[in-house]
Amino acid sequence: MRVNWDYIKLTLLSITVIGLYGFADHRSKNKKVSDVSIKFLGDNNLYLTETSVNKLLIQNYGALKNRTKEQLALNTIEEVILSNEMVKNAQVYLTINGELISKIVQRKPIGRVEGISKFYLDDLGGRMPLSKHHSARVPIITGKITGKSLEDAYTILNYINEDDFLRKNVIGIHIEEEGKYQLKFRLENFVVNLGGVENLNEKFKNFMAFYAKASKDKSLEKYTTVSLEFNNQVVCTKI
Template sequence: MNKKIIRFLVIVIGVIVIVAAANITMRNLVVSKVIIEINYRSSDHIIVRKDIERLIVSRFGNIDRKKRKEIDVEEIEKYLGSQNMIETANVFLTLTGKLYIKIEQNIPLLRIYCVDGKEFYIDYNAEVCNTRKGRAANVLVVNGDFEEKLEAGKVIDSTREPVTYNVYKIARNLASREILANQIDQIYYSKKDGFELLPKVGDYVISLGGMNDLDKKLNKLVYLYKDGFMKYGWDEYSHIDLQFKNQAICTKK
């Protein structure tokens, strides 16, 4: 047999042996440490390390000191990624036995109080998320005649939950305008009058009404904050109505 062929076969067999040995080593590798990293992306901390630990133990038991072959990394990643308030999960084991669990938390946009007494967060992707006792996010508060049934883990739909979807659209529009994001604290909805905005500072109500011309209405409000209120202040007004075309009606107290 040609020496080159023999040399090639020896190399191939050697590689196979090394790979097989490495796989055996990895399968028997013991988890020396579990490292949980949560990326909040400038949001408030709603989930914490203990929540992740509790989820893992409840489903997989204590994984610390277990061998790699006893742990399904992909299954852990899939399970965590499906949990409420977790947008993405990345789980991997290093050659030194460290098990990394990297989590990205959902970014809450608003907190909605429904007429049935339930409350939820809705994140920037329109997903309904459970609230956590003792851990409140500093977001828009939404209340009023919200009768639609919401379920954690579901994405709100404009056909199935039209009123909730509309308030989500308003909140996204407020968040995209820095001055309004800093000024508006609450959104209120009533079947009779539609949507109203309540400010963080000042004792007045802002009427949006329906969803028609939403951009134009909010642009008028931006103008009021930048120019009108900067000159005259807002303390003397009790009501601002944005429902009229090309104007904002300000009612004095």
């Protein structure tokens, strides 16, 4: 009887590979977390600290260091981090060295609502709680706060943040009523009656033309209100 050595070699090789894989898998599952690292991504990292994230994880998941990989549920850890209202996005993974890394993107406030309730409006239009760690330098939103007026304030803030001059100089949005919004500037005594959020590009284009001329004439301090409510017009009220 002729022995098929190639078949035997292949079988032995397969058994060896399976054994090594099983050993490596067992070793991997039982490898313990050597360290826990919290990394904040981007430049908006003022509202949540590494200490507060670690405390959140311990309270909701327990201590992570020295746990085995088999005892970890990375998706659950991500959900715990995402439950914090300052977090926009989170990614958790374990390195081959046993380091558990959490990469976190914090939410970005673009306006601060000062009403019966106080909170930030973030860059996605959502409500974001104030932080005990940092107060954002963003325009203050006051007046008649409603769901619709906040949507409009978000639209106005998005436009303002796209323009370098407006972003640096607009410090407040006052809501007189839905569809009637007033802007306050950092260095000027006048207020700008914006009206509604329609035709913002045209309104601000007219305002910038007025501002450039009034700055040149050194007459900005003479005005109390600048109205952009009327089609293609800038109507000013003097002191």
